[in-house]
Amino acid sequence: MTDSQYVIAPPAQPALAVAGTRQTFPVRRIWCVGRNYLEHIKEMGQDTREPPFFFAKPADAIVPDGGTVPYPPRTKDLHHEVELVVALKSGGRNIATAKALDHVWGYCVGIDLTRRDLQIASRELKRPWEVGKAFDASAPCGALRAASEIGHPAKGRIALTCNGKVRQDGDLAQLIWSVPEIIAQLSEIVALDAGDIIMTGTPAGVAATVAGDKLACEIAGVGTLSVTIGQPLK
Ligand code: MN
Numbered sequence: 001m002t003d004s005q006y007v008i009a010p011p012a013q014p015a016l017a018v019a020g021t022r023q024t025f026p027v028r029r030i031w032c033v034g035r036n037y038l039e040h041i042k043e044m045g046q047d048t049r050e051p052p053f054f055f056a057k058p059a060d061a062i063v064p065d066g067g068t069v070p071y072p073p074r075t076k077d078l079h080h081e082v083e084l085v086v087a088l089k090s091g092g093r094n095i096a097t098a099k100a101l102d103h104v105w106g107y108c109v110g111i112d113l114t115r116r117d118l119q120i121a122s123r124e125l126k127r128p129w130e131v132g133k134a135f136d137a138s139a140p141c142g143a144l145r146a147a148s149e150i151g152h153p154a155k156g157r158i159a160l161t162c163n164g165k166v167r168q169d170g171d172l173a174q175l176i177w178s179v180p181e182i183i184a185q186l187s188e189i190v191a192l193d194a195g196d197i198i199m200t201g202t203p204a205g206v207a208a209t210v211a212g213d214k215l216a217c218e219i220a221g222v223g224t225l226s227v228t229i230g231q232p233l234k
Helices: 038-043 097-103 116-125 179-186
Strands: 015-017 024-026 030-034 053-057 062-064 068-070 078-080 082-088 104-111 139-141 157-162 165-171 197-199 214-219 223-230
Touching (some): 082 157, 082 214, 179 197
Parallel strands (some): 030 197, 068 223
Antiparallel strands (some): 030 053, 082 104, 082 197, 104 139, 157 165, 157 214
């Protein structure tokens, strides 16, 4: 270590698997869109006329397909939110909607795991959302597929089952803000760059999940993702 520029060993680079290859996609930042499907906004009791908003998760919160998510601490209401995830190969500021898809490398299925009790408490106290959204292992993501292979999905079933029972069952066509619009809006707030991924919001049917549950997700034309909710860490 004496020759290293770092005083401690640098942290591992978080990355997503790429379907059908041994290569991976390095992740820089994880952004998430709030309230992007009408029926989910209604089930959360929110104003359906509000524009979407953004929050973030740490890149090291990613859990790969087939992984186990330890039931997180300080919650009694862990919820699943299945979402289309967009991975960027380039970025910039103030990206035009018409040019936004030029920055997309590919897509995968993800779950925005949420400590709903802590998120709602934060919301009501007007405090930040990190404790509800940005915890360890809160971002399971399946293998990416390249846009050059599958195109840019704008419709198709997005669904999540828990122990084989359908909980969430929507369609990408129900997205209020499209992927290009999301990229354009987010790039007005922060500079986007290669390695950024965006979780694009969840359809209705979010619900509690507990230790032992097997969550299986699918987006037509994009892929699948399965994770197990495990026992809490000691
Ligand atoms: Mn979400």
